[in-house]
Amino acid sequence: MRLMRFACVPISLFVTALTVSAxxxxxxxxxxxxxxxxCSRCHGATGNGGEGPPLTRLQRAHNxxxxxxxxxxxxxxxxxxxxxxxxxxxxxxxAGFVRTLGQASGSAAMGRPENGRAVYQKLGCAxxxxxxxxxxxFGPELTGIGARRAPDYLRQAIVDPGAALPRGSAxxxxxxxxxxxxxAVMQDGHEVSGVRVNEDSFTIQIKDVAGRxxxxxxxxxxQLDKQFGRSVMPNYTGRASAAEVDDLVAYLAGLxxxxxxx
Amino acid sequence: MKQAILLSMAVLYAANCFAQVxxxxxxxxxxxxxxxxxxxxxxxxxxxxxxxQINTRNVAQLKPTWIYQMRNSGIVETSxxxxxxxxxxxxxxxxxxxxxxxTGRPLWTYTPRIPSDVIIIxxxxxxxxxxxLDDTVFLGTVNCHLIALDAKSGIVRWDTVVDDNRKxxxxxxxxxxxxxxxxxGVSGAETGIRGxxxxxxxxxxxxxxxxxxxxxxxxxxxxxxxxxxxxxxGGSTWVTGSYxxxxxxxxxxxxxxxxxxNDDTRPGDNLYTCSLLALDPATGKIKWHFQFTPHxxxxxxxxxxxxxxxxxxxxxxxxxxxxxxxxxxxxVLDRVTGEFITATPYIKQNWTxxxxxxxxxxxxxxxDPKVEGTLVYPAIAGGANWYSPxxxxxxxxxYHASREMGGVYFKGDAEYKDGTAYTGGGGESxxxxxxxxxxxALEGTSGKLKWEFRLVTPPMAGTLATGGGLVFAxxxxxxxxxxxxxxxxxxxxxxxxxxxRASAMSFAIDGKQQVAIAAGSSLFVFGLP
Numbered sequence: 001m002r003l004m005r006f007a008c009v010p011i012s013l014f015v016t017a018l019t020v021s022a023x024x025x026x027x028x029x030x031x032x033x034x035x036x037x038x039c040s041r042c043h044g045a046t047g048n049g050g051e052g053p054p055l056t057r058l059q060r061a062h063n064x065x066x067x068x069x070x071x072x073x074x075x076x077x078x079x080x081x082x083x084x085x086x087x088x089x090x091x092x093x094x095a096g097f098v099r100t101l102g103q104a105s106g107s108a109a110m111g112r113p114e115n116g117r118a119v120y121q122k123l124g125c126a127x128x129x130x131x132x133x134x135x136x137x138f139g140p141e142l143t144g145i146g147a148r149r150a151p152d153y154l155r156q157a158i159v160d161p162g163a164a165l166p167r168g169s170a171x172x173x174x175x176x177x178x179x180x181x182x183x184a185v186m187q188d189g190h191e192v193s194g195v196r197v198n199e200d201s202f203t204i205q206i207k208d209v210a211g212r213x214x215x216x217x218x219x220x221x222x223q224l225d226k227q228f229g230r231s232v233m234p235n236y237t238g239r240a241s242a243a244e245v246d247d248l249v250a251y252l253a254g255l256x257x258x259x260x261x262x
Numbered sequence: 263m264k265q266a267i268l269l270s271m272a273v274l275y276a277a278n279c280f281a282q283v284x285x286x287x288x289x290x291x292x293x294x295x296x297x298x299x300x301x302x303x304x305x306x307x308x309x310x311x312x313x314x315q316i317n318t319r320n321v322a323q324l325k326p327t328w329i330y331q332m333r334n335s336g337i338v339e340t341s342x343x344x345x346x347x348x349x350x351x352x353x354x355x356x357x358x359x360x361x362x363x364x365t366g367r368p369l370w371t372y373t374p375r376i377p378s379d380v381i382i383i384x385x386x387x388x389x390x391x392x393x394x395l396d397d398t399v400f401l402g403t404v405n406c407h408l409i410a411l412d413a414k415s416g417i418v419r420w421d422t423v424v425d426d427n428r429k430x431x432x433x434x435x436x437x438x439x440x441x442x443x444x445x446x447g448v449s450g451a452e453t454g455i456r457g458x459x460x461x462x463x464x465x466x467x468x469x470x471x472x473x474x475x476x477x478x479x480x481x482x483x484x485x486x487x488x489x490x491x492x493x494x495x496g497g498s499t500w501v502t503g504s505y506x507x508x509x510x511x512x513x514x515x516x517x518x519x520x521x522x523x524n525d526d527t528r529p530g531d532n533l534y535t536c537s538l539l540a541l542d543p544a545t546g547k548i549k550w551h552f553q554f555t556p557h558x559x560x561x562x563x564x565x566x567x568x569x570x571x572x573x574x575x576x577x578x579x580x581x582x583x584x585x586x587x588x589x590x591x592x593x594v595l596d597r598v599t600g601e602f603i604t605a606t607p608y609i610k611q612n613w614t615x616x617x618x619x620x621x622x623x624x625x626x627x628x629x630d631p632k633v634e635g636t637l638v639y640p641a642i643a644g645g646a647n648w649y650s651p652x653x654x655x656x657x658x659x660x661y662h663a664s665r666e667m668g669g670v671y672f673k674g675d676a677e678y679k680d681g682t683a684y685t686g687g688g689g690e691s692x693x694x695x696x697x698x699x700x701x702x703a704l705e706g707t708s709g710k711l712k713w714e715f716r717l718v719t720p721p722m723a724g725t726l727a728t729g730g731g732l733v734f735a736x737x738x739x740x741x742x743x744x745x746x747x748x749x750x751x752x753x754x755x756x757x758x759x760x761x762x763r764a765s766a767m768s769f770a771i772d773g774k775q776q777v778a779i780a781a782g783s784s785l786f787v788f789g790l791p
Contacts, residue, residue: 033633033634034633034674036634037632037633037670037672038672038690081690081691083672083688083689083690084672084687084688084689085383085683085688086674087675087676087677087683089675090674090675174693174719175692175693176694176695177694177695180695200739200741201716201718201739201741201743202741202743202755202757203757219752226695228695
């Protein structure tokens with residue numbers, strides 16, 4: 001073992017001295033395997049995003065060093081965990097593979113963004129969402145959403161909104177689904193419906209569609225239903241045409257991706 | 263004025279001023295419940311306070327007595343020591359502070375010089391508390407020193423290097439004072455250390471013995487390692503053990519083999535990792551060992567607190583040691599011989615098809631980590647972790663903060679290099695809506711579930727049982743709460759504003775019982791109005 005260690009030293013020095021771009025195809029393949037295990041659940045198998053942002057355009061990592069730092073340490077306040085400690089070689093392989101994702105052709109949105117903006121207005125999306133400061137803050141903010149969510153995920157959010165609620169923000173934290181629909185019945189029969197803002201083992205904070213906040217002690221409730229798999233957002237299948245959905249996805253996917261905050 | 267000074271001096275003298283805690287006092291800690299003089303409250307590590315002034319009828323009136331805010335940021339896992347009017351705590355990463363027990367006002371604080379490039383791999387830079395013996399307080403540090411401080415002033419009496427932090431050795435555990443010696447364990451399996459338990463002379467800081475947790479070539483157990491893998495075999499000893507003065511045996515748990523998730527180089531059982539060791543405190547000799555998880559591949563340390571009690575089992579009086587292991591099973595062993603009595607899963611687990619009559623699990627190899635990941639219950643942090651469970655001799659119940667969560671385990675490359683991560687993989691906890699926690703009361707002799715109190719997330723905080731029929735516990739969301747020890751009924755709770763990553767303890771001052779718990783960067787003390 002000790003002999004093997006000495007034998008390894010020059011090799012690891014060599015690897016460290018290399019730049020990511022100089023990696024071999026075998027290194028990138030090893031990086032791909034690591035990526036499939038640890039990253040694909042949120043970023044998609046091809047890095048086109050999903051629950052996590054697409055990695056075809058790296059918004060945070062301006063250079064290889066920053067990219068390796070993000071892989072190594074995670075971004076805990078944005079829901080990206082540090083899954084494990086990599087060896088230097090593994091870190092290079094993983095970063096090398098992530099770099100190749102930018103060269104792949106992404107699943108670009110098919111519709112026309114300018115039409116999508118009109119669809120956004122027609123469907124009244126602003127009654128629940130804020131883009132660039134305009135709208136109502138009942139649902140998730142959509143400013144710059146195209147940089148954080150892949151087109152496929154945005155489409156799903158429109159046609160099957162309960163399938164994958166967002167996760168990973170600091171509130172409610174701990175990997176809880178955000179905007180989870182809940183229905184509470186108090187001991188006196190009074191009912192409250194809305195989304196979960198936060199929760200601990202003893203209390204729950206609920207916001208209803210009118211924006212009212214309810215702070216309830218669980219001991220005072222007769223019933224508390226957490227409606228997993230559902231969303232308070234309407235399912236727009238049938239309410240919007242297929243072309244309108246395409247256009248809306250294209251509009252949203254463009255937010256924050258071409259220097260366009262709106 | 264003169265009278266006032268004389269009066270206050272009289273009060274202080276009446277409180278015996280600063281600590282004098284000889285070994286005999288430690289051995290009968292149960293007889294002075296107003297103090298809390300070992301990490302777990304007594305040598306049996308029961309984290310049980312016989313005090314009953316705060317009880318099921320009045321706990322709802324609990325109010326803060328004082329709050330102390332740490333000067334350092336970081337996770338606070340400290341379990342205070344209380345003796346003779348003074349509380350001794352630690353602050354992250356390795357500061358010891360003495361507080362006036364009536365007011366929480368600091369009396370002294372000591373911060374060792376920690377190099378900026380200190381190597382801490384495998385946990386946050388935390389400290390769980392000090393030990394006290396005679397007039398000296400003992401502190402382990404993240405750069406792997408053991409330091410003796412004058413209890414009256416915080417001034418250093420001696421400062422001993424336990425082992426080389428450049429190789430990844432560090433200390434987060436509270437030492438245990440036994441018979442004039444200080445026993446201490448180390449962290450560092452994630453850098454491929456070779457683990458040990460050390461004993462130091464309390465007066466001089468001289469090392470009296472070292473017991474390696476991983477055998478050298480030719481020693482018993484060496485055959486349970488492949489090649490030279492034992493040289494960096496891990497086996498940390500990072501949580502304080504327990505002690506039976508009558509049997510004169512120390513019980514101390516050991517952690518994972520290294521590398522954690524890549525077992526290619528270490529075929530075999532990897533003794534004495536993931537084990538409980540029974541040691542002779544005079545020599546450090548291993549009297550018996552019991553390995554909970556042979557050839558661990560999930561990082562399921564067996565460093566959880568070993569609790570000692572005596573009970574009737576199958577009509578026979580038994581002296582037992584019990585552990586709610588990180589691997590998801592509650593174990594009952596004969597603490598005289600190490601004989602396996604029983605094991606029961608206390609959480610959902612899917613890594614074993616069961617446990618044989620000798621206590622060995624039928625480990626499923628399809629639960630091993632893979633490059634593409636393997637979903638296994640429990641997650642890496644386990645069904646239990648470093649935080650303390652408690653046992654009430656009044657109810658015969660073992661009170662446990664259980665973590666119900668799966669995790670995906672990944673296998674990766676492992677390459678040993680001094681002072682760097684030697685883990686060979688890692689894991690992702692599935693900490694979403696499906697994960698949860700519970701305070702569970704298990705029958706001490708069997709592990710059978712008596713009651714549970716559900717929590718929305720897996721906790722990382724211990725329990726305290728009291729003579730007042732209460733169990734105190736903490737939640738990740740910051741709730742500190744009291745349950746009826748007999749039924750699990752919620753009797754009191756308060757939001758402390760930050761995650762609780764500590765275990766509560768209890769003491770009395772001026773005839774009034776208090777309960778202390780750390781949350782966020784603060785230490786809270788509660789009493790009746």
